[in-house]
Amino acid sequence: ADPTWPSPNDELEEIMYQVSGFRGRGFGGTVIPCSNEASGPGRQNAAEWLRAAFHDMATTTFLSNVRAGGLDGSLQYELLSSDNLGPGFNTTLKFMADYYTSRSGVADLIALGVYYAVRSCGGPVVPVAGGRVDALGGGPIGVPLPQNSAFTFSQQFTRMGFSTTEMIQATACGHSIGGVHDAEFPEIVPVGTTENGEVPLDSTVAVFDNKVVTEYIAGNTTNPLVVGPSIKATRNADFKVFNYDSNVTIAAMAGASEFNSICATVLQKLIDTVPDGVVLSDPIQPYAVKPVNMQLALNPGATTMQLTGYIRVRTTDMGGDSVSSLALNFKDRSGGTNCGSASCQYTATLLGATEGFDDSFVWFPINAAISTSTGISSFTVDLNMASGTTQSFDNNGNSYPMQDAVLIQKPQSCLLSGTLTVTAAVRNDRKSLPVNVFLSYKTPTGNANRPIPTLKNSTVAMTEGTCVGGYTFYTANYTGLGDLAYASKIDVISGSDSSAFTDDFNAASELAATCQPFQNPPSSLCSTGQASTPPGSSTSSSVGTVSSTVSVSITSSTSIESSSTTSSATVSSTSSSAAPTETLHHRDDLGEYVLVGCQKESTAGRALSGASFAYDSMTLESCMSNCTGYTYWGTEYGRECYCADSLDPTSEDAPLTDCNMVCSGDATEYCGDSNRLELYSTTASQPPPTATLAPKPTVSAYVQVGCYIEVPGGRALTGAAYPNDALTLEICASNCTGFTYWAVEYGRECYCGNTLDPLSTPAPDTDCQTMVCAGNRFEYCGAGNRLNLYQLGTAPSASPTR
């Protein structure tokens, strides 16, 4: 059956199935394709991910039916252990760190990594459950080492709770991809004997297949853990393992389908090996119909709230074009069908498509006004099929639940330089209950060998502010959240325990840098209970107008209206004529920019490809400020913002009427439409760019030393390497925290080290002023074979330690 929504696995489900396309989560970034060597030549990241899962799990002990350790993310504390030679564990965790949240723990991500790695390499589906619990520290050592005896291997796997048959199976499955590296295992692969430092474990280094078995059985294997120098060095581990039961188990894996089904089972056991007390969920399945990012927020005027988000529909078994539209049927606050002045039904048309490894999905954007007086408690979904039939989904009989008791107001919330302001609207019938923000935020460890940041949380009581109709605003502030503040997740909670309502897991990255005032707060109609809120008869439901004949005097609370402390307005009108304060219209000019018009997206890539932003509080002003210094910027699809210095030539003009989607953060402005940009460009007199391309003498705690030449055939800095297609000096500095030196090279490479190789010699500064950083066109990032070198807090004149 379809999973029931919401589920604690919702975040993992997205990461698992939204592999690419619209709202693709990008978790496969370095492991798709399987041959991806994102961390250097001869290092397949997919193989690194699979090995990382084994090493995390392998330190478990299963004694007298009691299990300690297992797949618990303890690897993050064990990177300096002799068990974990090589950079692959660090690069694996570093990549996964961005996905680490309160709902996607490190251990669950490592487990998902096995699914991704194996599937990306063409192997079977390994079912993944959620619910692992991350360890708080490292475990004992105990990963099998190639020099161990066959008997020791069997004992180590017994300790893990694996039979000797499973030992052989797991090792064969693991060793289907990747290889042995000279840097870590020179006794097995003598340094300099290979082109890229790696000898593959079978003839198909980047395919998850049975070759590791068939070549072993046929006697023509080149697996360095079976043949070659490992024999004399007694490190021929795969021979010792495969031969343990005189090849019985390994022979039974020779068939391709047998290999795949055995591997699916034994790798599932590997990732489901968890400490006692941890209860795993059922394997995560993709929803047939899933609400994603559903958000309610009071609209300006507070007579309606806007329901935004998406419905994702799984089309794996029916083809992407088989659903022509989708209707949401709302239930009002008390479960009935009184939707006040608004309709109880909303129809959405198709927006985009997403692919998983084995699934496909299409998306329907939701942007519906709901009357605040009647509210919403749930909805059901009807899929209108191209065939003319309708398929109804009601969340397994539960309807899809929504609560309108507490809403985060993203336009009135903001995040700037580690300072977060959260504003929530709480229904007035719940005003006697406490209102809190629960913040989950990340703090870097500051240790290059601990790449997973620490996840912290904090609960803060919110302060009551202005009453707007049937709701009251509450705010809270956090400061000092640091560099990773944008990665925070915000819950706003009304009440406690069983009476609590929560608007949860809101991404701080969706907030703008400045909080916007709430537009057109209603007049004196602050109602005490939801039932007594008058229906929208005296107040126009159209956004941006106040039509009642009253004097308005609002005392603002601190952050809701940041620009003034007290604002008052007198609006007089007859009962029929509204007095608009600001109405929905195209803005002809803004700051130094003028409206070019409505522009079609380009047919190849983006019309504006310099930088992009997307958040639910999008306004023209915030996009303009995001794009400072660029010649062009434009908003699209209500919540997207793009900047560039040139417009892609394949982008064409469109009628201005095409751009009729309201900005998600300002109901009086237009922000393009689907595939349409509301395009602005600089006026004839170009504003001076705020940033210029120039060398940067200091970057965080580091000082620029100069331009250095790479070591012939080697590296000047050998501590760590972080290639990055969005590289900036700041990113490299943060990657290399803890190291004495770091340097950028060739626009996208970042190297760290505590010493500089003596063979690296200075070059003229101008050598390092030819290539800009891949992620910042105002910064220089070395050149081919040239390092732009920085040193920890030392005067630029100091000569480097070698």
Ligand code: HEM
């Ligand atoms: C007796 C058991 C095992 C021993 C002694 C062993 C040993 C090794 C060694 C020495 C390497 C070379 C690493 C390098 O040079 O980067 C390696 C690679 C690898 N191992 Fe194992 N292993 C064992 C079991 C497993 C298991 C159970 C799995 C997973 C199911 C696994 C997955 C991998 C993978 C994917 C690689 C390739 C890594 C890469 O290319 O970066 N191994 N193993």
